[in-house]
Amino acid sequence: MPKAYAYTRYGGPETQAFVEVDRPSPGPGQILVAVRAAGVNPIDWKLRAGHRRPGDPDSPRFPVVFGSEAAGVVEEIGEGVKGFAAGDAVFGNTVAGGYAEYALLDAAVAAHVPHGLSYTDAAVLPVAAATAYDGVRGLGLPAGATLLVTGAGGGVGAAAVQIARAFGVRVVGTASEGKKDFVERLGAVHVPAGPDLAARVRAAARDGVDGVYDLVGGDVLEEVATLLTDRSRLITAGAPAQDVERLGGTRVLRARTAAVLDEVAGLVERGELSPCITRILPLERAGDALRVVENGHARGKIVIEVGA
Secondary structure (H helix, E strand, O other): OOEEEEEOOOOOHHHEEEEEOOOOOOOOOEEEEEEEEEEEOHHHHHHHOOOOOOOOOOOOOOOEEOOOEEEEEEEEEOOOOOOOOOOOEEEEEEEEOOOEOEEEEEEEEEEEOOOOOOHHHHHOHHHHHHHHHHHHHHHOOOOOOEEEEEOOOOHHHHHHHHHHHHOOOEEEEEEOHHHHHHHHHHOOEEEEOOOOHHHHHHHHOOOOOOEEEEOOOHHHHHHHHOOOOOHHHEEEOOOOHHHHHHOOOEEOOOOOOHHHHHHHHHHHHOOOOOOOEEEEEEHHHHHHHHHHHHOOOOOOEEEEEOOO
16 A cells, blocks of 8 residues: 555644555546655644644544645646646645655646756745745835845745745845855855844844835734735734734735646746755655754755655
C-alpha cells in the first residue's frame, strides 16, 4: 500500500507517524498525482495542533496526511477535469496531504510545471509564493513605492520581497539579525526585528513606507501600522482578520486560481523569483523537515522529495 506521513490525532510531534493508506481515487474536479515533491509549511503543524481553517470538519477522519502543496505526475483525472492528462507534470494545492506517494490535487488550483522547472521548485509555489503574489498584487503599489515586509526571512516573506522587487517596488524587510544576509540577497533593505521596530524602519525609509505586508502579527502588526497614513495599504497573512481590521487594514485576499500559479511559475522561469529552497529531505525524513519549520528555524523553503 502507498506510504504517507500523517498525524493520528490532534497534538504535538508525538502524534506523527508513517502510515499505509489506500491509493486515492479522484472525485469530480480532482487530479490524482504520483508525488515527486511536497512543500513544508507552518500550516502543516498548526493543523496537527488543532488549528482550524474555514470549512474544515470538526472531527476529521484520522490519520490525516500532512501537506498543502505538491508537484508530481498525473495518474488519473476526475469527472469534469479539462486541460490535464495522464503523464502531465503538474503542481498545485492538495485536497488530501502531499507528504505521500500519491495525492489528490484540486484541478482549479493546479497548473502544468513549465519546462525548465524542477518538481522541487514547483512544489513550493502554491502556498507561500501564491500567498505572497496575492498580497503584493492586492496592495497595488506603483513602481518606485516602498513596501515594508515583516517576517521577510520566511517562505512567504522571501517570495513577497522578490515579487515586489520584480514589480519595481522598493522593499524594506524585517527579520532576525541572523537572516540579514539572506534578506539583503533578496533585494530588500534589512531592518532587525525586535523592540522599537518602527523607529528603525523610519530610519531605513526616510521618505516613509507606502504599504505594509505583515507576516508576523501581534505586537509587530500593531507597531508597523503606525507607519502608515493610509491604513488601506496594510495587509496581513500573519494575524486574524479581526486584529488587522481593528487597525484599518485587511487580511490578504487569496485568489486560489491556476492563473496565479502560472504567474508565479512565470516569475521563476524569468529569474525574477527564486523559490529559495534551502533544504531538500526524502519522505523518510518528513518528521525532520516539519520539525525545522515548527521550531521556527527555517530560512526560505524546505521540500520533501518523494519520487524519482
